[in-house]
Amino acid sequence: MDLILKNWVYIASGLGMTLKIALVTLLCSTLISAVLGVLATVRNRFVRGVIYLYTELFRAIPLIVNVFFIYFALPLFGVQLPPFLAVSLGLTLWGSANGIEIVRGGILSVAEHQWRSAWALGLRPWEIYWFVIVPQSMRAIVPSYTGLVTLLIQATSLGALVGVSEFLKTAQIVIERTTIMQGTNPAFVVYGVVLLVYFVICSVFTWLSRYLERRLNSDRVRPVTSTESIAS
Amino acid sequence: MSFDPNYLYAQWPALLNGLGMTVLVSVIALIASVVIGIIGAACRVLRIPVLSQLVVGYVELIRNTPILVQLFFIFYGLPSIGVQFSLFWSGVVCLSVWAGAYQVENIRGGLSTVEHGMREAAISLRLSTRQYLRLVALPIAFRSSLPALVNTSVSMLKNSSYLQAIGLAELTYVAVDRIATDFRALEMFAAIGVIYVSLVVLLSLAAQRLEHRLHRPFRT
Numbered sequence: 170m171d172l173i174l175k176n177w178v179y180i181a182s183g184l185g186m187t188l189k190i191a192l193v194t195l196l197c198s199t200l201i202s203a204v205l206g207v208l209a210t211v212r213n214r215f216v217r218g219v220i221y222l223y224t225e226l227f228r229a230i231p232l233i234v235n236v237f238f239i240y241f242a243l244p245l246f247g248v249q250l251p252p253f254l255a256v257s258l259g260l261t262l263w264g265s266a267n268g269i270e271i272v273r274g275g276i277l278s279v280a281e282h283q284w285r286s287a288w289a290l291g292l293r294p295w296e297i298y299w300f301v302i303v304p305q306s307m308r309a310i311v312p313s314y315t316g317l318v319t320l321l322i323q324a325t326s327l328g329a330l331v332g333v334s335e336f337l338k339t340a341q342i343v344i345e346r347t348t349i350m351q352g353t354n355p356a357f358v359v360y361g362v363v364l365l366v367y368f369v370i371c372s373v374f375t376w377l378s379r380y381l382e383r384r385l386n387s388d389r390v391r392p393v394t395s396t397e398s399i400a401s
Numbered sequence: 402m403s404f405d406p407n408y409l410y411a412q413w414p415a416l417l418n419g420l421g422m423t424v425l426v427s428v429i430a431l432i433a434s435v436v437i438g439i440i441g442a443a444c445r446v447l448r449i450p451v452l453s454q455l456v457v458g459y460v461e462l463i464r465n466t467p468i469l470v471q472l473f474f475i476f477y478g479l480p481s482i483g484v485q486f487s488l489f490w491s492g493v494v495c496l497s498v499w500a501g502a503y504q505v506e507n508i509r510g511g512l513s514t515v516e517h518g519m520r521e522a523a524i525s526l527r528l529s530t531r532q533y534l535r536l537v538a539l540p541i542a543f544r545s546s547l548p549a550l551v552n553t554s555v556s557m558l559k560n561s562s563y564l565q566a567i568g569l570a571e572l573t574y575v576a577v578d579r580i581a582t583d584f585r586a587l588e589m590f591a592a593i594g595v596i597y598v599s600l601v602v603l604l605s606l607a608a609q610r611l612e613h614r615l616h617r618p619f620r621t
Contacts, residue, residue: 229598231562234573234590241577242586323467330469330566337470344477357481360474364466371465 172355173362176343183339184366186253190325190335193257195318198264205265206272207298220269227266232324235259240331252333256325264321271317275310276302308385315378319371326367337363409588412579416592419575423600426489426571427558430496434557435550437497438504442542443534445505446512456505463502469563471495476567492564492571500557507553511546512538544615551608555601562597572596 173180209220227235236259243250250258279302287297329337340363347355441459444452463471475498476491486494515538523533543550565574576589 226598229559229601230594231559231573231597233562233565234593234597237573237577238586238590238594241580242590245586319465323465326467326469337467337473341473354481356473357478360470360478363470364462364474367466367470368462372461375461375465 172343172347172358180336180339180343183334183336186328186334187322187325187336190253190257190260190328190333191322194260194264194321194325197257197261198268198321201261201265202268202272206269207276209269209273210276224266224269227263228270232259232263233327233330235263236327236331252328252331255331256328256333259327260321260324263324264317267317267320268314271310271313272306274313275306275308278309279305308382311381311385312378315374315381319374322371322374323367336366404587404591405585406588408583408585409592412589412592415575415579416572416596419570419572420596422569423558423561423571426492426496426564426569427554427561429493430500430557430561431554433493433497434500434504434553435508437501438508438550439539441501441505442508442512445509447530447534460502460505463499468495468499468560469566471499472563472567488567488569491567492561492569495564496557496561499560500553503553503556504550507546507549508542510549511542511544514545515541544612547608547612547615551605554608555604558600558604559597 205220205223208216209224211217236256239250239259240252240255243255283301283305284297287301292300325335326337328335329341332338334342340359344354344356344359347353441456444456447453472491472495475486475495476488479485519537519541520533523537528536561571562573564571565577568574570578572593576593580586580589
């Protein structure tokens with residue numbers, strides 16, 4: 170514990186970098202997911218096909234391979250990204266591939282007659298989306314999307330492997346320094362603390378997700394699922 | 402930089418070794434994670450006092466922390482309190498523990514689809530709780546949780562690539578290692594990209610066939 174207190178400024182800088190990657194990634198992938206997720210429900214086969222290929226490819230290839238490709242292979246094409254951008258881009262591509270699927274599923278979960286009634290009322294397409302479809306699809310989107318958010322926050326730790334001095338990397342450096350200077354190995358404690366910090370950050374989102382879910386469903390009588398009746 | 406198929410041909414044995422390691426680690430971890438999942442789900446459904454809460458804590462902890470940190474904790478952290486695994490077993494333990502947490506929830510979800518009448522029928526047939534779980538609930542639950550089990554298994558297969566971070570010679574490690582010496586990144590990434598996608602597709606196809614077979618008694 171003493172060790173953490175002594176190095177807290179350094180570790181905090183790593184945590185700041187982690188949050189920075191997370192923020193950039195979340196903003197970009199949310200934007201892409203929203204736009205392409207809606208586009209994935211249009212009638213045009215070509216548009217749908219291209220988006221399908223994109224999501225399937227990035228969901229099938231391990232995230233770490235994806236990030237390594239951007240960091241190690243893109244330079245061959247003359248695009249040398251600094252580690253921070255490489256990680257952010259890799260996570261954004263992966264996050265939006267998953268996000269598109271979530272948004273698409275959410276929109277498709279809205280009952281067909283909602284479209285027809287909105288159309289019959291003479292609403293314009295954007296009005297249908299904005300006032301009818303989006304609010305209702307949120308019920309399906311929010312729980313999965315907050316899950317994706319926590320996964321993206323966790324995945325920022327990949328930065329350590331390409332040399333971004335984010336949270337995990339700073340923790341590793343603190344361990345190395347201590348081992349060299351004092352001859353003790355604090356790996357257990359330091360990694361324990363790192364786990365705990367990630368746990369707290371991600372738990373906040375899990376709680377937020379449950380709260381939002383309850384609010385979105387507050388107008389419905391929530392069916393008591395058998396999971397809850399068997400075990401709480 | 403041009404694509405050189407001859408290079409890939411020359412490196413084929415190395416990649417095959419990596420692929421073997423990836424498959425081996427994944428298969429062992431898959432079996433272990435399903436076992437963890439069944440035990441954990443049973444603890445929760447039967448509401449065994451202390452164990453049930455421990456399982457909840459375990460699931461929450463694993464799901465809310467990065468697998469990479471879990472891996473480093475197991476490989477570098479645990480030895481300082483006297484728990485040491487070899488490189489290979491660290492990888493297996495990490496993947497099993499990670500996937501196990503998700504499998505607990507998957508199997509618990511599957512168990513929740515078993516109707517309550519089944520339990521009553523089992524009680525009236527004087528089956529013990531253990532017999533009920535083994536003979537009635539788990540077989541039914543397995544069917545309905547199979548898609549979720551496969552999803553988690555696919556994620557685990559992909560996550561085996563994290564093991565390169567501790568130096569386990571699996572597929573990604575082999576590729577990155579070769580790139581560091583030969584600088585032929587394009588060929589290597591193309592190769593492992595194709596291999597990972599094929600593995601995922603193969604696993605999904607196998608799961609589909611299994612699902613089809615398991616539903617045979619219910620088709621008319």
